[in-house]
Amino acid sequence: MPGARPSLKTGRxxxxxxxxxxxxxLVGGAFRWCLEHADRLRGSLVGTAAGLGVAGRLVPVALCAVGAAVACAIAQRVPHAAGSGIQHVEAVWRQESDQHSLWLVPAKFVGGVIAIGSGLVLGREGPLVHMGAAIGSVAGHRGRLDAEDARLVHTALGGAGLAAAFIAPLGGLLFVCEEVTRTIRPRLVLLTLVGTVAAVVCSLSVVAGAPVLPMPEVPDPPVWMLPVFLLFGVAAGALGAAYSALVVRTLEACDGLTRVPATVRAAAIGAVVGALMAVDPLLAGGGDPLSMRLLAGGGMTVVALGTYLAVRFVAGPLSYAAATPGGLFAPLLALGALWGTLAHALASPLLPGQAAGPAAFAAVGMAALFAGVVRAPLTGVVLVVEMTGTSVLLVPLLVACFAATVTADRLESEPIYDSLRRRMLERP
Known part of the structure; x- marks a missing residue:
């Protein structure tokens, strides 16, 4: 019948x-499983090496340097395999770049495990978004979808990758609508929902289904604290603008080293991060252990918080400039948790006893800094709610993310993935 063909296409x-x-x-679950075991192995190795005296301090340096160089070499063999990859997913949606090759998946997987597992300050979400989009692109072609449906499936599966990275199906959906496409289409929303739910369910067959960054129960912050969270969001927006600028400037500085091979640059960056790891393992890596510690109540001095914040503020952009597979989200969330806990520690003498505690400020800081850098406030709010498993901070999260987004805009800070996409398209 004439009307059967569209419904068949829709169903397909x-x-x-x-x-x-x-x-x-399944790919996302396997990626997370590999990274968890790589983190444990790295921690055991660094702990053992610390007992070997001065010579043992060189082990983390060598580990991270070699890992960065190998991951960079892998990324160089496949176009767009270096970095987060989210900017490439956005460029494909805007039809500014070609769609993905299936070779991107093994390059991102292996390179990401080596780079992040060796201790670089990078996140798992960028590679998983990119791998998800690549799988969606190939699936659309093999499924004989028309050009528009193939483009929708490609983008929807990028959101599925984010959902698998953080066990956050709603976060994946909002990321597609708010950041990647900046539009809401019923068909895109439904396709993304199908992809994210399927991805989360299947990833749970490989990894545990508990919240990625669980935090203890916190009381509802009193209403009078909302202006405090508003001011806190303003500061987070300014910090996010500075972080975005540092990411781009660091990439430009490394691009200027034209006489130095990319793998040598990566090894040098890895050696620097490895030296930080030899001093304190929490200074390196994606940052999940640090975020969990802060969400549990912290227990750090102001000096320690300031030191972690300053070092990781620089180490994140430096690691990203190594041109290995790896994302910005997880280190950004850890940085936001540090900033929130530090802000609470500085402001606590001025706050009454019933004010929100450091864990609440850490959670709000994660979302607010994310909003200031990425400029996707609703995605940041929902990601933090899904990752921590708590919803009592919803209103402070919304207030702080609003303030951070407006502040970064007023400072004329370009959203980070817009900057990275423009940079990618301008490069040969």
Whole structure:
């Protein structure tokens, strides 16, 4: 019948999204499993080396330097494999760049495990968004979808990758609508929902289903604290603008070293991060252990918080400039937790006893700094709620993310993935 063909096409797109979402979930679960074991192995190795005296301090340096160089060499063999990859997903959506090759998946997977597992200050979400989009792109082609449906599935599966990274299906959906496409289309929303749910369900067959960054129960912050969170968000927006600028400036500085091979630059950056890791393992890596510690109540001095914040503020952009597979989200969330806990420690003498505690400020800081850098406030709020498993901070999160987004805009700070996408398209 004449009317049967459109419904068949519609059904095929959802079947493709569901099947590809399952594959994204399995890949995402395997990626997280590998990274968790790599982190444990790295921690054990660094701990053992610390007992060997001065010579043992060189072990983390060598580990991170070699890991960065190998990951950079892998990324150089596949176009767009270096860095986060989210900017490439956005460029494909805007039809500014070609779609992905399936070779991107093993390059991102292996390179990401080596780079992040060796201790670089990078996150797992960028590679998983990129791998998800690549799987979606190939699935759309193999499923014989038309050009528009293939483009929708490609983008939807990028959101599925984020969902698998953080066990955050709603965060993946909002990320697609608020950041990647900046539009809400019913068909795109439904395809993304199918892909993210399938990805999360399948990833849970590989990794645990508990919140990624669990935090203890916190009381509802009193209403009178909302202006405090508003001011806190303003400061987070300014900090986010500075962080975005530092990421871009660090990349430009490394680009200027044209006579130095990319793998040598990566090894040098890895050696610097490895030296930090030899001093304190919490100064390196994606930052999840640090975020969990702060969400549990911290227990750090103001000096320690300031030191961690300053060092990781520089180490994140420096690690990203190594041109290995790796994202910005996880280190950014850890930085936001540090900033929130530090702000609470500085302001606590002025706050009454019933004010929100350091854990609440850490959680709000994660979302606010994310909003200031990425400029996707709703995504930041929902990600933090899903990752921590708490919703009592919803109103402070919304207030702080609003203030951070407006502040970064007023400072004329370009959203980080807009900067990275423009930079990617301008480069040969």
């Amino acid at each position: 797109a959802f079947v493709v999204a569901a099947a590809a979402g399952c594959l994204v979930g």
